[in-house]
Amino acid sequence: MKPKVVIYKKIPQEVLSYIKQYCRVSYYEHLESWSNPEFLNDLKDAHGMLGSGMSINKKLLDRAPQLKIVCNASVGYNNFDMDELTLRGIMATNTPDVLTDTTADTIFGLLLSAARRICEMDRYVKDGKWNRLIGEDLFGIDVHHKVLGIIGMGRIGTAIAKRANLGFDMEILYHNRSRNENAEKLYGAKKTELDDLLSKSDFVCLMTPLTEETKNLISYREFEIMKKNAIFINGSRGETVNEKALVKALTTRQIAGAGLDVYKEEPINPNHPLLKLNNTVTLPHMGSATAETRTKMAFLAAENMVRGLSGETPPSLINTTLLSAR
Template sequence: MKKKIIVYERLEKPVLKSLQEKYDVKFFKNIDTQTNEEFMNHLKEAEGIIGLALEVNKTLLDNAPNLKIVSNVSVGYNNLDIEELTKRHIMATNTPDVLTDTVADTVFGILLAAARRIPELDNLVKSKQWVEALGPDYYGVDIHHKTIGIIGMGRIGQAIAQRAKFGFDMNILYHSRTRKQDAETKFDATYCSLDDLLSKSDFPVLITPLTPETRGLISKREFQLMKPSAIFINASRGKTVVEKDLIAALQTGEIAAAGLDVFEQEPVSPNNSLLEMKNVVTLPHVGSSTYETELKMSELAARNLEAGLNGEKPPTMINPKVWELLTK
């Protein structure tokens, strides 16, 4: 009899098809997992879950007695209760590395777009308002030789630093939980306190995971530390920023502009003031969303899933302690 697995929200079609050939697969999207009867019935027998953004908490796990592994199709895993999963000897995995360059490209895309006012000017041309040579009211600002401040110098942070150094000859400041000697050597990056980074950066870039420590990391106080000319970039998670304070900082001119791939509420509310601001570039959380990268993420997530189902160690475990417990 085929093992039962749940696919939630998103998995690229070739990978989904491959899993369907080997397992009893049920795909779910846009459901209330607590009330959907089909989901709950399948969950009772499921040995694996693979997908994106499913809240795997104590309540869900209480209804999943046969679960062996949860495979996230993302690098972030704030949707997983790792402590509860580990307590129950259930493996948890994610998909780091494969999306590093793609997300770094997106960061520079929104940074460039905000600095050179590309969406605003694109709209001006398409709305047929370009009727004469544009003057200073429409000028953007340079990126090259400016100072970028990277908050979170993990894999993606270092890929951003690489682009900043060798693509735009920028000065690089960074702040992270630990110093990164490699980044300092390769990219002439300078470690500093968060306050110093915010006060000195032309482009503060937030690229941390969402944890209890980073929730609301950037709020009113931090925006007040930034230069009036600063362009703030958030490609981490929406809840790392107090959004009402970001809105206020933009409205009062405490900062000049922002480039956002993430929001406190996703999809973003149509009433969100950020959507009315010409000096804010908005993307719908698509940092890793190229076909090539999404396929690689799905493939890695599937390898993780199948390894766990077959009693093997998944390539990218979040809670390796479980493997130690299972193989004692």
């Protein structure tokens, strides 16, 4: 009998058809809560799960005793209790690489929008306020030949460095646990301590994964170190930033502006003070949101699922320590 999988995220029909060739599928296109009785019943004999965002923790895993693999259709996997999954011998996978360039495009676009006040000026024109040459109060900030500091020089951080250095002649500083020799060689990136990066950068781009060490990595002290004309970009996870500290830095003009694609609470509360600030560009966590990329992500998640359940090594296995136990 084919293994049973539970899909709790809308995926393209062609991806769903691919999975059905190899698995029995319980498909929840719009699952509002994992406490849904039908969903919980399906977990009892599920061998695999595919989706994103849902917290895969001990409480849920206790309801899925036959589970062999969980597949995130995203690059991030902070929703996984990795210790618990590995302890139970359950494979965990994600979808890196396929979204690198698309996300880098979004983040650099966010940087440009914040620097040149593009969203604000769009509203200015559409609201009928453009009736004369704009004055200095509406001027933006140059991006070219400036210093970009990237915190977290992984795949996406490197792709951002490429766009910044080769496209805009920007000097690249980066802070990372290990050296990124490729970024150093190709884009002249310089590895620095965090405080040096913060004090020297005209743009600070946060791209680190969310871990216990990176929670509130950027807070009151870090914003105080930044230049007064610096622009802060967050394309990582909302919890890597103390949002109260960010609001203070923006409202007091401790920094010049911000561009955000992620928030501590998502969707963000409509009354959140960040949404009231003209010097902040806010996006709805859309870094990888193109049809082409989301389809590639879904196919990679599906391939991880199918190969994992067939006894092969999934292409994007996270807890690789399980390989030695096979």
